[in-house]
Amino acid sequence: MRVLRSVGSRTFVFFIACSLVFIFGINRMWAGYFSQRIHQTLWDQEITQALWLEVVDLADPIDMPQLQRSLLKRIAYSQVADLRLDRQDEVNENPAKPFIWGATGTDSLEWVEQAGLNPMAKARHVHWSFEGHHWTWVSLHHRQQHYQMLLDHRVAQQSLARMWAVRDQTIWYQLPTVVLSAVLLAWLVTRLMLNPMQRLSQRLNQIVRLQPQERIDAKGSLKEFESLINAFNALLDRLQISYQQASRFSSDAAHELQTPLTILRGQLAQAINQAGDYHDVQIRLTSISDEVERLISITEKLLQLSLADAGRMSLVLEPIPLSDWVAELVDDAASFAPHLKTSWQGDPHVIWHADRNLARQLLTNLLSNAVKYNQVGGWIRFYLKQTDQDVELEIHNPTEADLQGMEEKLFERFYRLDPHHNRKTGGSGLGLSLCREIAKAHGGALTMGIKPQKNVVMRLRLPLQQSHTV
């Protein structure tokens, strides 16, 4: 039940359930009270149709045998006084008028107590069958008096049915009002409860994304949120400490590596120059020198990543003719990877405000990837598109590697798709991760998509105007 995973829907369901209980429980009693009043009015009308009516003071105890005898007498009397109406067989043309049948005997009188016929505590129906005809004897409290009535059973049933209909009607009339108020209540309560929560979550998001140094002041919020906020602050503190430690570690490690690397690079260059031309030593030293350069490159990337992690990647923004740069990239690709068909299309006058060095690094890294993970007889296509707010650069290329489901993994640091492949072509497994950080530092995003037939799409989205520097 995904729908029920929101506080709003849960509150709504809760209120609807409460309303239903209200309608069919409490409201039933309530409606009962009303229907009793209706009942009395109805009975007031029915009294005129009653065959027999006797009023007994409430104070006097009802003597049932006495009442029965009185009833029988009444029936006998009606017979004697020939009060009997026309006997029109079984069909009563006018149900409002009760039948009176001539009684041939009194011994066949049969009393049937029908419990539950009337929910009203103060009224009592007795079903009385006499010579195949049915009567209802009703005993009713009204104004401190017992009204004893004998009604044709069908008339009684009809009155009762009318009463229930009125009661049900009241319920159904109430239903929309009740549902509406449930909705309103749910909305109101949800708003009251969720608004502060939404504000809190917005603030948390803001802190997580933009101001990791900030903390929330628990005093200004609702009491119930205090422990949540405190827990969150504590979590942020812990995260920050471990983050700083991790970030400082790689930054310190990179710094510590700088000096020995400087020495290695300098002394190697000297040794290469001093070794005789084409001497074995010279050739071996140059290959060592290449590895040292690779080590330096990794160290530099680690340092940049640690700066990015600390949110201190420094940007010197200037307008960059992105279209020209992309065209240049295509030319470059044609020169160092002539086996690939490279092309670009898009707006020829896109200007992007970015840090020159980082932007250059970002683009060449992306191109390097497209070349490295291409296939025999492959191609690279650049698409540059400018909208009102941002620039979108897409780099499409086919690949031999199966990248399905790897879209995020490839941005992980030191992630190697195929170590053997990497060893052959170089690379540190840091390039894409750094590209993403550079895009992020410029307020943009770098994502990867896999299209059918193993086509890779690198999508770089960059805001046209740099709103903030990280």
Added chain:
Amino acid sequence: MNILLIEDEQKIADFVLEGFETLGWHGVHAPDGVSGLESLAQMPFDAIVLDWMLPVMDGMDFLQIWRHQGHHTPVIMLTAKANIECKLLGFEMGIQDYLPKPFHFEELAARIRALSHRRTAQDTSLLRLNGLELNRVSRKATWQGFSAVLSQREFLLLEYLMLSPGQIFTRKKILRHVWGIDFDPQTNVVDVCIMRVRKKLTHPGAASKVELPLQTLRGVGYRWAST
């Protein structure tokens, strides 16, 4: 040219000083700020190469004292901290240039040269070496009276080699500097580029060809021959 190197790492100092020597410059090494000030009191220098993190007296304190004394010797800062705050602080303190570690000696030499050119008001847009003139603005190269405009990559390659005469550069190093790529594309793009530069600078009709001092060392790399 007299250059003072204030650097606590003996091994870095060794190869830098040796490099200075091959360039015909006179280098003096001081392991910390205090001995640096002592050396400066003994003789004048054309430039100071200053490490930022030093024992006894660090680069910042050294600069403060040195500038406070009213001296204007150009200073190049070497540092392992390659962030912008550090750079800005350095420029605020009065450095003229900045080089993050690990650096290439050739780059350091080029920057010292540029600084001394700036002081003597020479035109830095022109690079002249072994009879080849390279215009850094128009990318025009002139060799034996014959001029050709180089493409961006050809220019970067030639400039890279010319700035460090005698230094051998491997293909990977060149790829990284000129094309900005970190991997080996397994193609002969560098050779092709070198060939194009040679071709562009060879007068088609010239009878006596003087070889361009752009050397290819098979299996090793490329070099601008030093005179």
